[in-house]
Amino acid sequence: MDGVSVASGIAGLITLALQVSGAIAIYVTSIKDRAKNIEELHNELLLLSEVLSRLRDFLTSERAKGRAFDTNSVLQKAISDCRDRIERIGEKLKPLEGGPISRAIDKLKWPFEQREVNYLIDNLRRYGQTFHFAVTVEGCDLLARTSEDAAKGLQEMLEVSRKITELSAQMGLSNEEAAKRAAQIQEIIALIPMLTSTALDVTELTHAARMAELREQERRTTDILDWLAPVSWLHKHRDLQLRRSEGTGVWFLQHRDFLAWVQADTVEHDLLCVGGPGAGKSILCSLIVDHLRSTFKDPNVAVAYYYYDYSDQQSQNPINLARAVLRQLSMNGNSVPSAVAEFYQRTRNDVKDQTWFHDLLSIIRRVAATYTQSFVIIDALDEADIKSQHAGLFEVLDALRDSGRAKILATARSHVLNNTMRFNNPVMVDIIANSHDIRLFLARTIEERPDMADVLDSKLKEQILETLSQKANGMFLLPAMQIRTILDQVTKADVRRSLTHLSSNLTEAFQSTIRRITSLPAARKDLAFKALMWISHARRPLRATELQQAMAMRLDDDDLDLDNVASVRTIVDCCCGLVQVDSESSIIRLVHHSLEEYLREHDHGLFDDASRAITKICLKFLALDYAKQLPFKNRHNFHEALDLLPFLEYAATEWGFHASNVPIAEFRHQATAVLNDSLALIAIARIRDRHSFDFRKWKEKAWHWAYSGGAGISIVATFGLADLLEILVNENKQNLCLDARDVYGSTPLHEAAMQGHDRVAEILIGHGAQLLDRNYGSATPLYLAVAYGRLSTVKFLLGFDHAQVNTPGPRGLTPLHKATEQGNVDIVTMLLQAGAVVATQDNFGMTALHLAARRGYLSLVRLLGVAGRAVGVQDKDGLCALDHAATGGYTAIVRYLLENGGNMWHKGHEAWTPLHRACRGGHTDIVSLFLEHDADVFAADRKGNIPLHLAVRSGNMSTVRALLDHDPQLKREQLFARDRKGSTPRLVAFFTAHYDMHKYLRAEEWALLGTEPSDANILTNAIERGDLEAVRVHLTNNPDGLNQCDENGQPPLHVSLQENQRDIVNFLLESGASIESVGFHGWRPLHIAASLGNLELVEVCLQHGADVKSRTRTRQTPMHKAASSRSASVVRRLIEAGADPNDRNDRGMTALHVAAHQNDIQIVRLLVNEHGMDVLAKDFMKLTAATWAERSGHLEVLAFLRREAKKVKSAARVVADRQEDTLPSSTFGLQMMHLPDTSIEDDIEEIEIEGEMDALLVSTEVSA
Structure with a gap:
């Protein structure tokens, strides 16, 4: 390993040290009684960061150039061990889940005892001494050795230092420098045994890190699933x-x-x-x-x-x-x-x-x-x-x-x-309902009533089963209700009598049960009918606690009397089997949909005033003093308070829907009292928006809305209560507020339009509501009506100001854009008739026709194509509607656009024609359609790719065949066309691991050239067939072929790995094939195994001594290949074998850059969390891993990397703020540490990595 590689690892360690020191800095000012103790550790980490910076600079300087470090060198082990120990410190300092450190700062507890801090400081000083010692040519050479060799050299150096000290003392000279040198060497010698023991802990640490990552992954998975x-x-x-x-x-x-x-x-x-x-x-x-x-x-x-x-x-x-x-x-x-x-x-x-x-x-x-x-x-x-x-x-x-x-x-x-x-x-x-199944069900029901054992002997039990199953009429529900009646009997005679009076259908069964309820004592009867009313008329299923509280509230009470709450068991019993409680959800519901239909639709007169009763109870809850206290509670206390009074949630969100069925005179005074009470209004808003993701911003906006004078009108508009709205308008004529904005910036007219309440909208407009008002998302009322598909409301609003029809909304989308995006033909037609301009462009330059083509809406493409001349309009990426249709694979739309002025030879900013796009997507039917229209198969993009290059990248064999078979006269030129890197389509197939396509194109080339596979390819063909015996025979006759390359520059071992022929791989290695044989483009066997993400093949290569640091011609290591393979297990295995994820290819990209570009969040997290990779590191084009993720549209990876970068920058700011106060004057300044700049240039040219990564063309599919 060279010095530059070691320096890359040090960069990650510096970042980690700064992050942890930044976390410690918070405790310095927060834990007064331990401030000195904490500050010592903080300062030691800062000093260590500084020394590491000097060592990093030294290793990349000319003085250290050419030095090689043993894989198990003392310096490598010291860096690894130091990282592990600092990570342990960081783990202990992590705040509890659930909030940022600042929110819990007064509750922070310093997690270390004094003796632990002393131990940590001693260790950090040893590392500092070691790293400082390495910032010399002599010290670097010594620490580049293994522990055993370095210990010997250090012992010899220590003896020399001691002799110098003795001589200096004898001569009366100062021995201070020699003494310092000796002390430093002793610290390093003391550290070496620790490095050995720490190496044994690596597995444990890695396991702990993996478990932490798994827990984080589980938490995130749960968050996403619960959001869905x-x-x-x-x-x-x-x-x-x-x-x-x-x-x-x-x-x-x-x-x-x-x-x-x-x-x-x-x-x-x-x-x-x-x-x-x-x-x-x-x-x-x-x-x-x-x-x-x-x-x-x-x-x-x-x-x-x-x-x-x-x-x-x-x-x-x-x-x-x-x-x-x-x-x-x-x-x-x-x-x-x-x-x-x-x-x-x-x-x-x-x-x-x-x-x-x-x-x-x-x-x-x-x-x-x-x-x-x-x-x-x-x-x-x-x-x-x-x-x-x-x-x-x-x-x-x-x-x-x-x-x-x-x-x-x-x-x-x-x-x-x-x-x-x-x-x-x-x-x-x-x-x-199967008779056998009914009997099983009834038998189980009887078994659940052991109290009936004395009444039901075996003969009577059989009579019940036989009678009910025969009269079930194909239903489970009917005998289920009948058995309840039977089991309520107290004697055998009663049971037999009830068997002779069974209901013959569900309606009779319901009526019979209602009669039984009617015959109950008055209190129990009233309780049952009240429960049935609420359950059958509620707008959503009620939890048992909600129902209990709703039934307990009395209109003449000042507060909810908890002593008036009936038990769930009592409610269920009183309803005589008509209701049941779900064990998982605690929802109390009717036993069947048929019963709900009966209670709602039959003329039984039980619940004629249900809507009025429910409305009044809801408003009673909203007027409670308890509800008005909710706005003042923090998030935690608010949820606790709502748990104690759960029916408030139903009351706040549903009262208005019930009120819409009640004459206004029945609830006017109750409603206006609530709607004119600002505290009640903000309580309603708090309950309604309780899941708001940013409570602080919500709170400020909600209070302003509640006290604006128009919040009540806003709520009424949401529910569509026109009569109540007129009352509020008349009561507030002097200070009428129709532009009160809720937390989303919506006015009452926005709410009415969104919910489709035309009469409310008419009243509001009649009193001056503004049609062109925009909410915080820039949406007008018309835009929202379109967005929610409110056809009648759209028609109504279009009868007023026509300026609104082309007024841009969010992201520059007009109502026509939005209706098109949703595929709503009726609204699109209505907007076009009202004068909507088809060629209007949004913030990305897209017209409604672009959106229709992009989403595959053929009927809308035809409608918009007739209405306006937008077929040739280009968006900001230079793309027309035809480009989007070709990208999406919408054959019928492509055909229509071609027939109506679509330009097949048009090129976007990246110089792709529509044919390029269809080829890249593997859309064979569209490719064939373009070819029928004489599309140019040799059109080259800015990288020199013709359509065949991109078809190969798609991996779709039929698309490749369509291009080559369309015109035999053009086949040769396509096959041998080269991009700007000199790659033919066959070479691209190899680079992108489409090996079957590579073989197909190779065969096509041979056929054109009139050549047969040469002797060099006989072995390759045998391997591709998986014919081990043929391979064995060939090598017996031609032993020199074991490491010879075929016509493609591939040794036999490479081919067997590509084909995943494991038996042949093992045979070749046993026969002496070189594990470091060099194939096409400088690849070695481990590169191939890693690129396939095949852990078993990687293991085979490593067991045979493959070099994890080997490089291709473009300086790609096996780690680069693994990072693009989507196999975290291969990445881990390579690192365990000594691979350095900080190694850079000829573009300056590390494994982290590659993984971010490939959208592999698992590998990205592994590299950052487990191996401390620097998230701010840039490649030679000044792109960070986050930039690659952003340009590729990989949002989850981008969010993670941005969070990590924020941590690093925060730590750096803490260091900068404390530098003058914490660093002794004799120490080196932290100004030597240059954290990477994360600014992004706007017009960075797109990069392709050795032809192996897909082109970054997500910019052509900008999200609307």
């Missing part, structure tokens, strides 16, 4: 599992149609399970999910489910369906898919509108495509709001089907199935 869909959304499956009787449903799992659906190799049809109410479809779904999961344990097979629920239609929209399914698709591995992580980083704070939904569908397509097979189970389509969710449901299913591997099973009642449901060749299976 709270785990509570999946609780219903667990509840159904618990209710399922063992042994039921087996008949379905053995049904021929189900078996055919499961076992089919292709996705030939969807399976629809159709049954009447109460047939047990949901329970059956839970069984199907569990069966599939137990059958397919392969991580490449996914099983996802979604249960529609009649009581939760408000939240069960297509967006949340997509989120729930994607969460489950993302749960099969140890970490979430990178596409999901990037999507989270990019959009976690975005509004979840239709545009976000379409982006979500795109991510589902990408993730679903990673599975060899996926099963998606959708239950109870009849319980979904079909009118509002129908289209979105099938958009999600179509996104899943796009992978070509998704099998769909759905359950529903027959009446909801119609021709508009886009199922794929559906096969229907009738679901009727």
Whole structure:
């Protein structure tokens, strides 16, 4: 190892020392009683950083040039050991999870005892002495040796120093320098044994670091999954599992149609399970999910489910369906898919509108495509709001089907199935409660009532089972209700009588149960009917505690009387089997959707005033003094307070929806009292926005909004309460405020437009609300109406100021851009009729036609193409709509644009034609279409790539064949075309590890040249066939061929590694093949194994002595190859073998730069967290790893690197602030330490790494 490589490792150690010293600096001023003790350690780290800086500079100077360091040298071990010890200090100083250090500074505890600090300081001084000793030619040479050799040399040097000291004393001369020298050598000698013992601890330390990384990864995975869909959304499956009787449903799992659906190799049809109410479809779904999961344990097979629920239609929209399914698709591995992580980083704070939904569908397509097979189970389509969710449901299913591997099973009642449901060749299976299953269910229910053992003898029990199963009429629900009535009897005679008076259908069963409730004592009857009212009319499922508090509140009470709260058991018992509590979610619900339909729709007169009663109770809660105290609480205390009064959440978010069904006179005074109370208003806002990601900013804006005089109007506008709005307007005519801005900057008109409340919008505009007002996101009311698909509201608003139709909003998008982005044909048509300009460009220079082409909306492309002349308009990257269509692979759109003025020869800023883009994406149909239109196959981009070069990079063989077979006259010139680096398409195939394509192109070249494989290629062909015997025979006859290169410059060992022919690899090595044989472009066997990310092959190479420091012609080490292989295990193994991740290639790139460019967060974290790589290090083009991540659009990697860079800079600032006070005058100034500048030049030319990394062309797909 050379001095420059050692210096690179020191740079990371300097960064680490500064970070830890910065963390210690906080304690200096915070822990007064230990300040001196803490400051000593702080100063020692600063001094060590300074000495390391001098050593780094020395090792890169001319004086140290040419020096080689043993892999196990004292200096290398000292650097490694020093890093480990400083990391230990840093680990102990880490703050508790949950907040920054500043928030807990008054609670900080210094984690070290005095004796520990003394020990740490002594060790750090030893390292400092060692590193200072190495800043000389003599000392450097000595410490470059192994421990044993260095110890001998140091002992000899120590003896010399002692003799000099004795002679100086005898001569009466000063011996101070010699004494210092001797002391320094003694410190180093004392350190050497410690280095040996520390080496034994490396495995333990590495394991601890890995465990910490795993914990961090698990935390981040949980954060992302919970953001996608709270785990509570999946609780219903667990509840159904618990209710399922063992042994039921087996008949379905053995049904021929189900078996055919499961076992089919292709996705030939969807399976629809159709049954009447109460047939047990949901329970059956839970069984199907569990069966599939137990059958397919392969991580490449996914099983996802979604249960529609009649009581939760408000939240069960297509967006949340997509989120729930994607969460489950993302749960099969140890970490979430990178596409999901990037999507989270990019959009976690975005509004979840239709545009976000379409982006979500795109991510589902990408993730679903990673599975060899996926099963998606959708239950109870009849319980979904079909009118509002129908289209979105099938958009999600179509996104899943796009992978070509998704099998769909759905359950529903027959009446909801119609021709508009886009199922794929559906096969229907009738679901009727099986008699055997009913008996199992009833037997289990009886077993759960041991108190009935004396009443039900075996004969009577059999009579119950037989009677109920025969009269079930194909339902589980009916006998489930009947058995409850039977088990309430007290004698055998009562049981027999009840068996003769069984209900024959569900309506009769419900009516019978209602009569039983009516006959209860008054208090219990009232409690039951109140519970049934709340559960059946609530807008979302209520948790048991919410229901208890809602029922306990009385309108004439000043506060909630907790003594008035009924127990959950009492509520359930009083309802006589009509309600149940889910064990996982604690939600209390009706036993079935059929009961909800009965309670809502039948003319039984039970709950005629439900909306009024619920509205008034909600407003009563919002007026409580307890609620008005919430705005003053910190985040933690606020959540605790809300836990104590959970119904407040429902009251704040749902009261207005109930009020919309109640005459205004019934609740006017209650509502205006709340809406004119600023504290009540901010409490409502606090509850509604409780998950705001930046509470401090929210607080300032919310208080201003609540006291603006228009907050009440804003809330009323959100709910669409027009009559109440008119009252508030009339009451506040003198000081009418219609521009009160909530925390998002939205006015009441924004809220009305977003929610689609036309009458409210009309009232607001009539009293002066401004149509062109923009919220903090630059959106006008019209823009929001478009964004949320409010067709009637868009039409209404367009009847006013026409200037709004072309007013730009977020990112320069006009309403037309937004409607196009969402694929909304009706709104696009309406906007065009209102005068929307098609050629208007957003901040990225994109027109609506660009967006339509980019998202694949053919109907909109046609509509916009007719309406405006925007086909040739270029965005800021010089791209036209045709470029985006070709990039996305939308053949029909490409054809349309070509026929309507699209320029096939146009080039963007990177000089790619549309044909280049289609080739890079591997879109064979589009490539063929361009070729039919005589596209130029020799058009070269700025790197000299013709389309064939990019087709090779795509890895799509059919695309390559399409280019070569289109015109045989052009084949030769394409095959031998060279880019600016001199690479032909075949060489690019080799560099990008598309070895099958490399062989194909090689064969095509041979065919054109009329040559046969030479003798040099006979062995290569045998290896490629995997013919070990032929290899053995050939080498027996031609022993010199063992290390000879074939026509491609590849030795046999290289070819066998590329082909992953392990038996041949072992045979060649046993036969004496050189593990350091040099192949094409200077690659060695370890480079190939590392580039494949194949740990087993890497291990074979290392066992045979492969050099981890070997370099290709462009100075790529095996570590560079591993960093682009997406194999963290290979990276770790190479480092353990002595590879230095700080090694640079001829572009100045380290392994961290490469991993950041390749979007491998796992390797990036490993290199930074475990090996202390400098996140601020720049390559020769002045690009940091973060810059590479940013330019490549890898947002998760970028966020991580920016956080790490911030830590380094913060530590550096602490050092700078304390430099004069903490450093003795005799020490070297920290001005010698130059932290890298992280500024980024705007126009940095794109770089390609040895032709192996994909071109950085994400700039052509700028996110809208």
